[in-house]
Amino acid sequence: MPNISATEADAVFRERINAVEATATLCADVPLPLDSGESFGPIEVAYHTYGTLNADRSNAILVCHALTGDQYAVLPHPLTGKPGWWSNLIGPGKVIDTDKYFLVCANVLGGCMGTTGPKSINPATGEPYMLDFPVITVGDMVRLHARLLDHLGIERLFAAIGGSMGGMQVLQFAAAYPERVLCALPIAACARYSAQNIAFDEVGRQAIMADLEWCNGRYLLEDRVPHKGLAVARMAAHITYLSEAALTRKFGRKLQGREKVGFGFDADFEVESYLRHQGSTFVERFDANSYLYITRAMDYFDMPAEHGGNLANAFRDTPVRFCVISFTSDWLFPTRDSQAIVRALNAAAASVSFVEVHSDKGHDAFLLDEPELHETIKGFLDGAAERAGLAFPEASR
Amino acid sequence: MPNISATEADAVFRERINAVEATATLCADVPLPLDSGESFGPIEVAYHTYGTLNADRSNAILVCHALTGDQYAVLPHPLTGKPGWWSNLIGPGKVIDTDKYFLVCANVLGGCMGTTGPKSINPATGEPYMLDFPVITVGDMVRLHARLLDHLGIERLFAAIGGSMGGMQVLQFAAAYPERVLCALPIAACARYSAQNIAFDEVGRQAIMADLEWCNGRYLLEDRVPHKGLAVARMAAHITYLSEAALTRKFGRKLQGREKVGFGFDADFEVESYLRHQGSTFVERFDANSYLYITRAMDYFDMPAEHGGNLANAFRDTPVRFCVISFTSDWLFPTRDSQAIVRALNAAAASVSFVEVHSDKGHDAFLLDEPELHETIKGFLDGAAERAGLAFPEASR
Numbered sequence: 119m120p121n122i123s124a125t126e127a128d129a130v131f132r133e134r135i136n137a138v139e140a141t142a143t144l145c146a147d148v149p150l151p152l153d154s155g156e157s158f159g160p161i162e163v164a165y166h167t168y169g170t171l172n173a174d175r176s177n178a179i180l181v182c183h184a185l186t187g188d189q190y191a192v193l194p195h196p197l198t199g200k201p202g203w204w205s206n207l208i209g210p211g212k213v214i215d216t217d218k219y220f221l222v223c224a225n226v227l228g229g230c231m232g233t234t235g236p237k238s239i240n241p242a243t244g245e246p247y248m249l250d251f252p253v254i255t256v257g258d259m260v261r262l263h264a265r266l267l268d269h270l271g272i273e274r275l276f277a278a279i280g281g282s283m284g285g286m287q288v289l290q291f292a293a294a295y296p297e298r299v300l301c302a303l304p305i306a307a308c309a310r311y312s313a314q315n316i317a318f319d320e321v322g323r324q325a326i327m328a329d330l331e332w333c334n335g336r337y338l339l340e341d342r343v344p345h346k347g348l349a350v351a352r353m354a355a356h357i358t359y360l361s362e363a364a365l366t367r368k369f370g371r372k373l374q375g376r377e378k379v380g381f382g383f384d385a386d387f388e389v390e391s392y393l394r395h396q397g398s399t400f401v402e403r404f405d406a407n408s409y410l411y412i413t414r415a416m417d418y419f420d421m422p423a424e425h426g427g428n429l430a431n432a433f434r435d436t437p438v439r440f441c442v443i444s445f446t447s448d449w450l451f452p453t454r455d456s457q458a459i460v461r462a463l464n465a466a467a468a469s470v471s472f473v474e475v476h477s478d479k480g481h482d483a484f485l486l487d488e489p490e491l492h493e494t495i496k497g498f499l500d501g502a503a504e505r506a507g508l509a510f511p512e513a514s515r
Numbered sequence: 516m517p518n519i520s521a522t523e524a525d526a527v528f529r530e531r532i533n534a535v536e537a538t539a540t541l542c543a544d545v546p547l548p549l550d551s552g553e554s555f556g557p558i559e560v561a562y563h564t565y566g567t568l569n570a571d572r573s574n575a576i577l578v579c580h581a582l583t584g585d586q587y588a589v590l591p592h593p594l595t596g597k598p599g600w601w602s603n604l605i606g607p608g609k610v611i612d613t614d615k616y617f618l619v620c621a622n623v624l625g626g627c628m629g630t631t632g633p634k635s636i637n638p639a640t641g642e643p644y645m646l647d648f649p650v651i652t653v654g655d656m657v658r659l660h661a662r663l664l665d666h667l668g669i670e671r672l673f674a675a676i677g678g679s680m681g682g683m684q685v686l687q688f689a690a691a692y693p694e695r696v697l698c699a700l701p702i703a704a705c706a707r708y709s710a711q712n713i714a715f716d717e718v719g720r721q722a723i724m725a726d727l728e729w730c731n732g733r734y735l736l737e738d739r740v741p742h743k744g745l746a747v748a749r750m751a752a753h754i755t756y757l758s759e760a761a762l763t764r765k766f767g768r769k770l771q772g773r774e775k776v777g778f779g780f781d782a783d784f785e786v787e788s789y790l791r792h793q794g795s796t797f798v799e800r801f802d803a804n805s806y807l808y809i810t811r812a813m814d815y816f817d818m819p820a821e822h823g824g825n826l827a828n829a830f831r832d833t834p835v836r837f838c839v840i841s842f843t844s845d846w847l848f849p850t851r852d853s854q855a856i857v858r859a860l861n862a863a864a865a866s867v868s869f870v871e872v873h874s875d876k877g878h879d880a881f882l883l884d885e886p887e888l889h890e891t892i893k894g895f896l897d898g899a900a901e902r903a904g905l906a907f908p909e910a911s912r
Contacts, residue, residue: 312759347725387717
């Protein structure tokens with residue numbers, strides 16, 4: 119095999135998975151109705167597709183990303199150079215097989231990787247929206263996903279899948295568009311955002327807003343960036359993504375490049391150094407105002423409240439097949455949140471499978487190489503595809 | 516009963532419990548050796564005593580406060596006007612009976628309520644120490660407590676008691692001065708501070724240091740205060756003091772003075788409003804640099820490491836009677852931390868009782884009216900006092 123450069127290897131991989139990076143301008147003629155009552159448009163939606171849509175357009179999977187995720191589920195991130203956030207799960211012959219399925223992953227409304235968000239230019243003013251961006255909800259994100267599917271000519275998804283806020287979108291999609299999705303896989307998610315999670319989000323927002331560089335949200339105009347506040351927000355949030363056991367196993371009280379504690383405020387401990395690194399790398403790729411808007415959207419997520427106080431009402435007569443997945447050590451979206459979803463689906467006589475994956479890695483487990491998670495997803499998708507008589511594209515045969 | 520003013524009532528109460536507020540200048544001639552290797556002095560120690568020392572000076576109890584506590588365990592706090600932090604536990608006829616015991620509660624080294632800390636004037640420069648204050652440990656705090664007891668002529672305590680960092684001091688005191696304390700009651704504490712707790716402390720410190728008003732620690736000279744950073748630190752920490760169940764029970768998704776969410780970044784939810792209040796009231800009573808130093812002292816707390824990797828070595832042949840208490844819903848100092856202490860005490864053949872109090876109130880339970888907690892403390896103290904043949908002062912008869 120001849121030596122090939124990294125760039126060539128990348129090009130080969132992109133061709134192999136038929137990666138398409140695109141941006142669609144949507145909601146220009148018919149603005150998107152928002153849960154706040156406003157209408158909003160036009161909206162740029164930055165998305166990737168992988169794989170090939172089959173002849174009857176029945177093999178599409180919508181991949182929904184979490185708070186700080188984006189459309190780079192598979193391709194390396196352009197700002198960090200890191201592999202796509204679900205590149206361990208998605209690819210040729212992988213759990214979500216790009217030879218079989220046509221995957222769509224879009225940056226969410228309010229995001230900062232190409233989809234219209236607070237840092238995008240407001241065509242009405244020629245300036246970034248900043249805090250003039252409308253406050254959005256997970257429902258709004260999902261309504262925009264549906265518009266994107268319209269644009270792509272996909273009437274019905276084979277599946278929608280996502281973890282954390284991605285899982286919230288999956289649930290919301292299944293409730294809002296039950297005829298447009300065959301399978302829904304909400305992972306490490308909830309139907310009703312908890313007081314503790316709102317509290318952590320509020321800490322993050324206050325950390326950003328406390329940074330004078332935030333300039334009351336107008337930092338882009340002032341050519342400043344609230345790096346420090348955003349880093350603190352990320353550090354606090356990052357702790358909630360891990361379990362105490364994972365932190366102890368990974369770091370414990372190990373010192374960072376020293377024999378004994380330094381009796382100062384430098385990063386003595388590996389865990390401090392790790393957190394600082396998480397904070398400082400995050401600010402290179404994420405917009406502070408997007409962080410405010412997307413956390414707020416999560417705070418507002420309350421499906422039971424939207425359905426007369428009974429989550430089961432969201433799924434009456436649903437044809438969707440659900441696979442609900444949680445992790446034993448996830449304390450941000452604990453198993454009881456998933457159990458509440460399962461109970462509601464049972465009460466609605468929906469088709470639902472539930473797996474609590476044993477993992478000590480906390481909420482982040484949904485992003486990691488967890489064999490039980492991968493087997494669960496693969497088994498569910500394969501079974502559902504077979505039952506649906508799904509035709510796979512030529513490439514997979 | 517004649518009407519009496521609040522001031523008169525306060526005076527009557529102070530007399531009733533024989534409250535003494537005092538400050539001692541210690542370590543002037545013999546500086547305090549610190550774990551960092553430095554020596555430090557003179558040190559002002561602000562302390563309260565309640566009750567009356569009996570004739571043979573055998574009824575003294577050292578009350579150790581937590582990170583943001585102080586000597587106002589019983590008397591109302593002068594800056595907030597709120598009742599003392601353990602006033603539900605300590606008083607005439609209460610669980611820790613001021614008619615029976617002589618209580619000593621001192622602001623810790625590095626604190627900001629009168630004991631020498633970063634905001635105190637450095638006699639060598641005439642300016643506040645600020646970041647010239649030495650980095651201290653829980654061991655240093657306890658060494659200073661011992662000096663205070665010398666000053667008060669108390670050779671041996673009947674008991675040492677405290678929750679959270681107060682409990683860490685209790686353990687450290689028992690290990691360092693086994694002949695100077697009869698009973699030790701570490702509550703919701705640990706012998707080895709965890710990676711997760713270091714992580715949360717680091718978030719708090721970074722929030723403070725991110726505040727431009729912190730001025731690299733020199734805010735006192737600049738007549739500025741890092742209010743926002745300190746408030747964010749407190750908000751993040753406060754979440755860890757509560758349980759998810761307590762947050763859900765207390766706040767859930769209840770809205771703050773509104774019918775529906777405001778689609779903005781004001782405090783829509785009660786839990787947001789509550790956290791903001793916790794942050795903004797905290798900054799009125801606490802010094803940001805003290806917060807840095809005291810959290811650092813907790814980070815450094817690792818009794819096993821100080822005893823050859825085996826906590827039991829800290830308690831070999833100890834004459835101290837231990838009562839270890841944890842709370843089922845405490846995730847900051849979970850029961851397994853207390854169990855590790857108990858296992859070590861067992862391995863050292865020490866006298867140890869252990870109670871895991873059922874409470875859904877999280878770490879904060881040690882400050883609250885928890886009947887099981889109060890009964891446990893009262894039973895243990897009464898039993899130990901009887902066994903020791905403790906003579907109570909006249910007032911209690």
